[in-house]
Amino acid sequence: MTTIRLAVLGKPIAHSKSPGLHLAAYRRLGLPWEYERIEVDGAEVGEFVTGRDASWRGLSLTMPLKYDVVPVLDEVDVIARLTGAANTVLFDGGRRLGFNTDVGGIVRSLGEAGVEQARTAIVVGGGATAASAIVALAELGVATVRLLLRRPEAGTALVELGRSAGARVTPEHIGGLGDRREEPVDVVVSTLPGGTDAGVEASDSLVANALLLDVAYAPWPTPLASQWLAAGGRVIDGRGMLLHQALLQVRVFVGGDPTVPLPDEHDVLAVMRETL
Structure with missing residues:
Protein backbone atom coordinates (compact mmCIF):
# COMPACT_ATOMS: atom_id res chain seq x y z
CA MET A 1 0.00 0.00 0.00
CA THR A 101 -7.42 29.09 1.79
CA ASP A 102 -6.01 32.14 3.61
CA VAL A 103 -9.00 34.25 2.61
CA GLY A 104 -11.43 31.76 4.08
CA GLY A 105 -9.23 31.44 7.16
CA ILE A 106 -9.44 35.19 7.79
CA VAL A 107 -13.20 35.32 7.20
CA ARG A 108 -13.83 32.42 9.57
CA SER A 109 -11.46 33.73 12.23
CA LEU A 110 -13.19 37.11 12.23
CA GLY A 111 -16.55 35.36 12.29
CA GLU A 112 -15.61 33.51 15.47
CA ALA A 113 -14.78 36.91 16.99
CA GLY A 114 -18.28 38.14 16.11
CA VAL A 115 -17.36 40.08 12.97
CA GLU A 116 -19.63 38.82 10.21
CA GLN A 117 -19.81 42.13 8.37
CA ALA A 118 -17.93 45.43 8.43
CA ARG A 119 -17.74 48.67 6.47
CA THR A 120 -14.26 50.11 7.03
CA ALA A 121 -10.90 48.54 7.73
CA ILE A 122 -7.15 49.06 7.92
CA VAL A 123 -4.62 46.54 6.61
CA VAL A 124 -1.02 46.91 7.78
CA GLY A 125 1.61 45.41 5.46
CA GLY A 126 1.70 44.64 1.76
CA GLY A 127 2.51 40.96 1.13
CA ALA A 128 0.45 37.92 0.13
CA THR A 129 -1.38 37.85 3.45
CA ALA A 130 -2.37 41.49 2.96
CA ALA A 131 -3.82 40.53 -0.42
CA SER A 132 -5.83 37.75 1.22
CA ALA A 133 -6.94 40.14 3.96
CA ILE A 134 -8.26 42.65 1.43
CA VAL A 135 -10.29 39.99 -0.36
CA ALA A 136 -11.58 38.61 2.95
CA LEU A 137 -12.62 42.08 4.12
CA ALA A 138 -14.40 42.69 0.83
CA GLU A 139 -16.32 39.43 1.40
CA LEU A 140 -17.44 40.86 4.75
CA GLY A 141 -18.80 43.96 3.02
CA VAL A 142 -15.93 46.36 3.67
CA ALA A 143 -16.12 49.19 1.16
CA THR A 144 -12.98 51.11 2.13
CA VAL A 145 -9.57 49.76 3.18
CA ARG A 146 -6.73 51.98 4.30
CA LEU A 147 -3.55 50.12 3.35
CA LEU A 148 -0.68 51.19 5.62
CA LEU A 149 2.82 50.63 4.24
CA ARG A 150 6.32 51.88 4.85
CA ARG A 151 6.39 52.66 1.11
CA PRO A 152 2.88 53.58 -0.01
CA GLU A 153 4.00 53.65 -3.64
CA ALA A 154 4.41 49.86 -3.40
CA GLY A 155 0.66 49.40 -2.94
CA THR A 156 -0.42 49.76 -6.58
CA ALA A 157 -1.11 46.06 -7.15
CA LEU A 158 -3.21 45.87 -3.98
CA VAL A 159 -5.24 48.88 -5.09
CA GLU A 160 -6.07 46.97 -8.29
CA LEU A 161 -6.82 43.84 -6.30
CA GLY A 162 -9.23 45.80 -4.11
CA ARG A 163 -10.98 47.15 -7.18
CA SER A 164 -11.43 43.60 -8.50
CA ALA A 165 -12.72 42.42 -5.12
CA GLY A 166 -15.12 45.36 -4.71
CA ALA A 167 -13.29 47.47 -2.12
CA ARG A 168 -11.58 50.85 -2.46
CA VAL A 169 -7.99 50.52 -1.23
CA THR A 170 -6.05 53.68 -0.40
CA PRO A 171 -2.30 53.28 0.26
CA GLU A 172 -0.90 55.47 3.06
CA HIS A 173 2.27 55.65 5.10
CA ILE A 174 2.27 53.34 8.10
CA GLY A 175 2.39 56.41 10.33
CA GLY A 176 -1.32 56.74 9.60
CA LEU A 177 -1.94 54.29 12.44
CA GLY A 178 -1.51 57.21 14.81
CA ASP A 179 -3.83 59.59 12.95
CA ARG A 180 -6.70 60.92 15.03
CA ARG A 181 -9.47 60.70 12.50
CA GLU A 182 -13.16 60.95 13.24
CA GLU A 183 -14.33 58.27 10.82
CA PRO A 184 -14.73 54.88 12.57
CA VAL A 185 -12.72 51.81 11.66
CA ASP A 186 -14.31 48.41 12.31
CA VAL A 187 -11.32 46.09 11.81
CA VAL A 188 -7.53 46.41 11.71
CA VAL A 189 -5.61 43.49 10.18
CA SER A 190 -1.88 43.48 10.78
CA THR A 191 0.02 41.21 8.40
CA LEU A 192 3.46 42.17 9.72
CA PRO A 193 5.74 39.20 10.53
CA GLY A 194 5.75 38.17 14.19
CA GLY A 195 7.90 40.43 16.34
CA THR A 196 8.00 43.23 13.77
CA ASP A 197 7.53 46.68 15.26
CA ALA A 198 5.39 48.98 13.14
CA GLY A 199 7.41 51.89 14.54
CA VAL A 200 4.31 53.88 15.41
CA GLU A 201 1.59 53.62 18.05
CA ALA A 202 -2.02 53.40 17.01
CA SER A 203 -4.31 56.24 18.05
CA ASP A 204 -6.35 55.83 21.21
CA SER A 205 -9.61 56.01 19.29
CA LEU A 206 -8.51 53.28 16.89
CA VAL A 207 -7.52 50.96 19.73
CA ALA A 208 -10.76 51.65 21.59
CA ASN A 209 -13.10 51.05 18.66
CA ALA A 210 -11.52 48.61 16.19
CA LEU A 211 -10.99 44.87 16.52
CA LEU A 212 -7.33 43.97 15.84
CA LEU A 213 -6.61 40.75 13.99
CA ASP A 214 -2.85 40.26 14.14
CA VAL A 215 -1.99 37.34 11.87
CA ALA A 216 1.16 36.62 13.90
CA TYR A 217 1.07 34.16 16.78
CA ALA A 218 4.72 33.62 17.71
CA PRO A 219 6.27 35.49 19.37
CA TRP A 220 3.17 36.82 21.10
CA PRO A 221 2.04 39.43 21.81
CA THR A 222 3.40 41.53 18.97
CA PRO A 223 4.21 45.19 19.69
CA LEU A 224 0.92 46.26 18.10
CA ALA A 225 -1.12 43.64 19.96
CA SER A 226 0.58 44.69 23.21
CA GLN A 227 -0.74 48.21 22.77
CA TRP A 228 -4.30 46.95 22.13
CA LEU A 229 -4.16 44.58 25.11
CA ALA A 230 -2.76 47.21 27.48
CA ALA A 231 -5.68 49.50 26.64
CA GLY A 232 -8.29 46.76 27.00
CA GLY A 233 -8.93 46.63 23.27
CA ARG A 234 -10.27 43.64 21.34
CA VAL A 235 -7.51 41.45 19.88
CA ILE A 236 -7.33 38.08 18.17
CA ASP A 237 -4.07 36.45 17.14
CA GLY A 238 -3.23 34.48 14.02
CA ARG A 239 -3.99 31.04 15.43
CA GLY A 240 -7.64 31.26 14.36
CA MET A 241 -6.66 32.11 10.80
CA LEU A 242 -4.09 29.30 10.86
CA LEU A 243 -6.67 26.83 12.16
CA HIS A 244 -9.38 27.67 9.68
CA GLN A 245 -7.15 27.90 6.61
CA ALA A 246 -5.76 24.48 7.60
CA LEU A 247 -9.27 23.04 7.88
CA LEU A 248 -9.99 24.26 4.35
CA GLN A 249 -6.72 22.69 3.20
CA VAL A 250 -7.79 19.38 4.72
CA ARG A 251 -11.03 19.69 2.73
CA VAL A 252 -8.92 20.14 -0.42
CA PHE A 253 -6.62 17.21 0.30
CA VAL A 254 -9.44 14.85 1.31
CA GLY A 255 -12.18 15.82 -1.11
CA GLY A 256 -10.61 18.13 -3.67
CA ASP A 257 -12.88 21.08 -2.88
CA PRO A 258 -12.46 23.72 -0.13
CA THR A 259 -16.21 24.42 -0.13
CA VAL A 260 -17.33 20.86 0.72
CA PRO A 261 -17.40 20.07 4.47
CA LEU A 262 -15.61 17.03 5.86
CA PRO A 263 -17.38 14.10 7.49
CA ASP A 264 -17.87 14.97 11.18
CA GLU A 265 -16.23 18.33 10.52
CA HIS A 266 -17.17 19.79 13.90
CA ASP A 267 -15.16 17.04 15.61
CA VAL A 268 -12.28 17.39 13.14
CA LEU A 269 -12.06 21.11 13.87
CA ALA A 270 -12.14 20.44 17.61
CA VAL A 271 -9.17 18.04 17.54
CA MET A 272 -7.24 20.43 15.31
CA ARG A 273 -7.91 23.30 17.71
CA GLU A 274 -6.47 21.27 20.58
CA THR A 275 -3.04 21.27 18.89
CA LEU A 276 -2.69 25.07 18.99
Whole structure:
Protein backbone atom coordinates (compact mmCIF):
# COMPACT_ATOMS: atom_id res chain seq x y z
CA MET A 1 0.00 0.00 0.00
CA THR A 2 1.42 3.36 -1.05
CA THR A 3 1.86 5.90 1.73
CA ILE A 4 0.05 9.17 1.04
CA ARG A 5 2.42 12.07 1.60
CA LEU A 6 1.83 15.75 2.34
CA ALA A 7 4.06 18.54 3.65
CA VAL A 8 4.32 22.18 4.52
CA LEU A 9 7.08 24.06 2.69
CA GLY A 10 8.91 27.20 3.72
CA LYS A 11 12.17 28.67 4.92
CA PRO A 12 12.42 28.76 7.88
CA ILE A 13 9.83 26.08 8.62
CA ALA A 14 10.78 24.43 11.93
CA HIS A 15 8.29 26.62 13.83
CA SER A 16 5.28 25.62 11.73
CA LYS A 17 2.22 24.30 13.57
CA SER A 18 0.80 22.82 10.36
CA PRO A 19 1.94 19.20 10.95
CA GLY A 20 0.13 19.04 14.29
CA LEU A 21 -3.04 20.52 12.80
CA HIS A 22 -3.12 18.27 9.76
CA LEU A 23 -2.13 15.04 11.47
CA ALA A 24 -4.83 15.55 14.11
CA ALA A 25 -7.39 15.90 11.32
CA TYR A 26 -6.24 12.82 9.41
CA ARG A 27 -6.17 10.71 12.57
CA ARG A 28 -9.75 11.78 13.36
CA LEU A 29 -10.77 10.91 9.78
CA GLY A 30 -9.06 7.51 9.96
CA LEU A 31 -6.54 8.34 7.25
CA PRO A 32 -2.97 6.99 7.75
CA TRP A 33 -1.41 9.91 5.87
CA GLU A 34 1.99 11.45 6.51
CA TYR A 35 2.51 15.21 6.82
CA GLU A 36 5.94 16.74 7.40
CA ARG A 37 7.90 19.99 7.35
CA ILE A 38 10.35 20.50 4.48
CA GLU A 39 12.63 23.52 4.14
CA VAL A 40 12.33 24.94 0.63
CA ASP A 41 12.93 28.50 -0.57
CA GLY A 42 11.49 30.44 -3.47
CA ALA A 43 14.24 29.49 -5.91
CA GLU A 44 13.66 25.79 -5.21
CA VAL A 45 9.90 25.54 -5.01
CA GLY A 46 9.19 25.09 -8.73
CA GLU A 47 11.55 22.16 -9.08
CA PHE A 48 10.33 20.65 -5.82
CA VAL A 49 6.66 20.80 -6.81
CA THR A 50 7.17 19.45 -10.32
CA GLY A 51 9.38 16.64 -8.98
CA ARG A 52 6.79 14.96 -6.74
CA ASP A 53 5.82 11.36 -7.52
CA ALA A 54 2.43 9.65 -7.32
CA SER A 55 2.67 9.13 -3.55
CA TRP A 56 2.18 12.87 -2.99
CA ARG A 57 -1.30 14.26 -2.34
CA GLY A 58 -0.60 17.90 -1.54
CA LEU A 59 1.45 20.75 -0.13
CA SER A 60 0.89 23.70 2.19
CA LEU A 61 2.97 26.78 1.41
CA THR A 62 4.31 29.64 3.53
CA MET A 63 5.67 32.96 2.26
CA PRO A 64 7.23 33.75 -0.15
CA LEU A 65 6.31 30.48 -1.81
CA LYS A 66 2.65 31.46 -2.17
CA TYR A 67 3.62 33.69 -5.09
CA ASP A 68 6.56 31.65 -6.38
CA VAL A 69 4.59 28.44 -6.88
CA VAL A 70 1.91 29.87 -9.17
CA PRO A 71 3.88 29.58 -12.46
CA VAL A 72 4.22 25.78 -12.11
CA LEU A 73 0.53 25.14 -11.40
CA ASP A 74 -1.79 23.79 -14.08
CA GLU A 75 -4.88 25.45 -12.64
CA VAL A 76 -5.76 27.75 -9.74
CA ASP A 77 -9.06 28.44 -8.00
CA VAL A 78 -10.88 31.75 -8.21
CA ILE A 79 -9.41 33.16 -5.00
CA ALA A 80 -5.84 32.18 -5.87
CA ARG A 81 -6.30 33.75 -9.29
CA LEU A 82 -7.65 36.96 -7.74
CA THR A 83 -4.91 37.30 -5.12
CA GLY A 84 -2.11 35.90 -7.29
CA ALA A 85 -1.11 33.67 -4.36
CA ALA A 86 -1.66 29.97 -3.65
CA ASN A 87 -1.00 28.50 -0.22
CA THR A 88 -2.24 25.02 -1.15
CA VAL A 89 -1.24 22.60 -3.93
CA LEU A 90 -3.27 19.49 -4.71
CA PHE A 91 -1.78 16.73 -6.87
CA ASP A 92 -4.71 15.30 -8.79
CA GLY A 93 -4.28 12.78 -11.59
CA GLY A 94 -1.05 14.34 -12.83
CA ARG A 95 -2.35 17.90 -12.51
CA ARG A 96 -1.06 20.47 -10.03
CA LEU A 97 -3.99 22.50 -8.69
CA GLY A 98 -3.58 25.65 -6.60
CA PHE A 99 -5.90 27.07 -3.95
CA ASN A 100 -5.90 30.02 -1.57
CA THR A 101 -7.42 29.09 1.79
CA ASP A 102 -6.01 32.14 3.61
CA VAL A 103 -9.00 34.25 2.61
CA GLY A 104 -11.43 31.76 4.08
CA GLY A 105 -9.23 31.44 7.16
CA ILE A 106 -9.44 35.19 7.79
CA VAL A 107 -13.20 35.32 7.20
CA ARG A 108 -13.83 32.42 9.57
CA SER A 109 -11.46 33.73 12.23
CA LEU A 110 -13.19 37.11 12.23
CA GLY A 111 -16.55 35.36 12.29
CA GLU A 112 -15.61 33.51 15.47
CA ALA A 113 -14.78 36.91 16.99
CA GLY A 114 -18.28 38.14 16.11
CA VAL A 115 -17.36 40.08 12.97
CA GLU A 116 -19.63 38.82 10.21
CA GLN A 117 -19.81 42.13 8.37
CA ALA A 118 -17.93 45.43 8.43
CA ARG A 119 -17.74 48.67 6.47
CA THR A 120 -14.26 50.11 7.03
CA ALA A 121 -10.90 48.54 7.73
CA ILE A 122 -7.15 49.06 7.92
CA VAL A 123 -4.62 46.54 6.61
CA VAL A 124 -1.02 46.91 7.78
CA GLY A 125 1.61 45.41 5.46
CA GLY A 126 1.70 44.64 1.76
CA GLY A 127 2.51 40.96 1.13
CA ALA A 128 0.45 37.92 0.13
CA THR A 129 -1.38 37.85 3.45
CA ALA A 130 -2.37 41.49 2.96
CA ALA A 131 -3.82 40.53 -0.42
CA SER A 132 -5.83 37.75 1.22
CA ALA A 133 -6.94 40.14 3.96
CA ILE A 134 -8.26 42.65 1.43
CA VAL A 135 -10.29 39.99 -0.36
CA ALA A 136 -11.58 38.61 2.95
CA LEU A 137 -12.62 42.08 4.12
CA ALA A 138 -14.40 42.69 0.83
CA GLU A 139 -16.32 39.43 1.40
CA LEU A 140 -17.44 40.86 4.75
CA GLY A 141 -18.80 43.96 3.02
CA VAL A 142 -15.93 46.36 3.67
CA ALA A 143 -16.12 49.19 1.16
CA THR A 144 -12.98 51.11 2.13
CA VAL A 145 -9.57 49.76 3.18
CA ARG A 146 -6.73 51.98 4.30
CA LEU A 147 -3.55 50.12 3.35
CA LEU A 148 -0.68 51.19 5.62
CA LEU A 149 2.82 50.63 4.24
CA ARG A 150 6.32 51.88 4.85
CA ARG A 151 6.39 52.66 1.11
CA PRO A 152 2.88 53.58 -0.01
CA GLU A 153 4.00 53.65 -3.64
CA ALA A 154 4.41 49.86 -3.40
CA GLY A 155 0.66 49.40 -2.94
CA THR A 156 -0.42 49.76 -6.58
CA ALA A 157 -1.11 46.06 -7.15
CA LEU A 158 -3.21 45.87 -3.98
CA VAL A 159 -5.24 48.88 -5.09
CA GLU A 160 -6.07 46.97 -8.29
CA LEU A 161 -6.82 43.84 -6.30
CA GLY A 162 -9.23 45.80 -4.11
CA ARG A 163 -10.98 47.15 -7.18
CA SER A 164 -11.43 43.60 -8.50
CA ALA A 165 -12.72 42.42 -5.12
CA GLY A 166 -15.12 45.36 -4.71
CA ALA A 167 -13.29 47.47 -2.12
CA ARG A 168 -11.58 50.85 -2.46
CA VAL A 169 -7.99 50.52 -1.23
CA THR A 170 -6.05 53.68 -0.40
CA PRO A 171 -2.30 53.28 0.26
CA GLU A 172 -0.90 55.47 3.06
CA HIS A 173 2.27 55.65 5.10
CA ILE A 174 2.27 53.34 8.10
CA GLY A 175 2.39 56.41 10.33
CA GLY A 176 -1.32 56.74 9.60
CA LEU A 177 -1.94 54.29 12.44
CA GLY A 178 -1.51 57.21 14.81
CA ASP A 179 -3.83 59.59 12.95
CA ARG A 180 -6.70 60.92 15.03
CA ARG A 181 -9.47 60.70 12.50
CA GLU A 182 -13.16 60.95 13.24
CA GLU A 183 -14.33 58.27 10.82
CA PRO A 184 -14.73 54.88 12.57
CA VAL A 185 -12.72 51.81 11.66
CA ASP A 186 -14.31 48.41 12.31
CA VAL A 187 -11.32 46.09 11.81
CA VAL A 188 -7.53 46.41 11.71
CA VAL A 189 -5.61 43.49 10.18
CA SER A 190 -1.88 43.48 10.78
CA THR A 191 0.02 41.21 8.40
CA LEU A 192 3.46 42.17 9.72
CA PRO A 193 5.74 39.20 10.53
CA GLY A 194 5.75 38.17 14.19
CA GLY A 195 7.90 40.43 16.34
CA THR A 196 8.00 43.23 13.77
CA ASP A 197 7.53 46.68 15.26
CA ALA A 198 5.39 48.98 13.14
CA GLY A 199 7.41 51.89 14.54
CA VAL A 200 4.31 53.88 15.41
CA GLU A 201 1.59 53.62 18.05
CA ALA A 202 -2.02 53.40 17.01
CA SER A 203 -4.31 56.24 18.05
CA ASP A 204 -6.35 55.83 21.21
CA SER A 205 -9.61 56.01 19.29
CA LEU A 206 -8.51 53.28 16.89
CA VAL A 207 -7.52 50.96 19.73
CA ALA A 208 -10.76 51.65 21.59
CA ASN A 209 -13.10 51.05 18.66
CA ALA A 210 -11.52 48.61 16.19
CA LEU A 211 -10.99 44.87 16.52
CA LEU A 212 -7.33 43.97 15.84
CA LEU A 213 -6.61 40.75 13.99
CA ASP A 214 -2.85 40.26 14.14
CA VAL A 215 -1.99 37.34 11.87
CA ALA A 216 1.16 36.62 13.90
CA TYR A 217 1.07 34.16 16.78
CA ALA A 218 4.72 33.62 17.71
CA PRO A 219 6.27 35.49 19.37
CA TRP A 220 3.17 36.82 21.10
CA PRO A 221 2.04 39.43 21.81
CA THR A 222 3.40 41.53 18.97
CA PRO A 223 4.21 45.19 19.69
CA LEU A 224 0.92 46.26 18.10
CA ALA A 225 -1.12 43.64 19.96
CA SER A 226 0.58 44.69 23.21
CA GLN A 227 -0.74 48.21 22.77
CA TRP A 228 -4.30 46.95 22.13
CA LEU A 229 -4.16 44.58 25.11
CA ALA A 230 -2.76 47.21 27.48
CA ALA A 231 -5.68 49.50 26.64
CA GLY A 232 -8.29 46.76 27.00
CA GLY A 233 -8.93 46.63 23.27
CA ARG A 234 -10.27 43.64 21.34
CA VAL A 235 -7.51 41.45 19.88
CA ILE A 236 -7.33 38.08 18.17
CA ASP A 237 -4.07 36.45 17.14
CA GLY A 238 -3.23 34.48 14.02
CA ARG A 239 -3.99 31.04 15.43
CA GLY A 240 -7.64 31.26 14.36
CA MET A 241 -6.66 32.11 10.80
CA LEU A 242 -4.09 29.30 10.86
CA LEU A 243 -6.67 26.83 12.16
CA HIS A 244 -9.38 27.67 9.68
CA GLN A 245 -7.15 27.90 6.61
CA ALA A 246 -5.76 24.48 7.60
CA LEU A 247 -9.27 23.04 7.88
CA LEU A 248 -9.99 24.26 4.35
CA GLN A 249 -6.72 22.69 3.20
CA VAL A 250 -7.79 19.38 4.72
CA ARG A 251 -11.03 19.69 2.73
CA VAL A 252 -8.92 20.14 -0.42
CA PHE A 253 -6.62 17.21 0.30
CA VAL A 254 -9.44 14.85 1.31
CA GLY A 255 -12.18 15.82 -1.11
CA GLY A 256 -10.61 18.13 -3.67
CA ASP A 257 -12.88 21.08 -2.88
CA PRO A 258 -12.46 23.72 -0.13
CA THR A 259 -16.21 24.42 -0.13
CA VAL A 260 -17.33 20.86 0.72
CA PRO A 261 -17.40 20.07 4.47
CA LEU A 262 -15.61 17.03 5.86
CA PRO A 263 -17.38 14.10 7.49
CA ASP A 264 -17.87 14.97 11.18
CA GLU A 265 -16.23 18.33 10.52
CA HIS A 266 -17.17 19.79 13.90
CA ASP A 267 -15.16 17.04 15.61
CA VAL A 268 -12.28 17.39 13.14
CA LEU A 269 -12.06 21.11 13.87
CA ALA A 270 -12.14 20.44 17.61
CA VAL A 271 -9.17 18.04 17.54
CA MET A 272 -7.24 20.43 15.31
CA ARG A 273 -7.91 23.30 17.71
CA GLU A 274 -6.47 21.27 20.58
CA THR A 275 -3.04 21.27 18.89
CA LEU A 276 -2.69 25.07 18.99
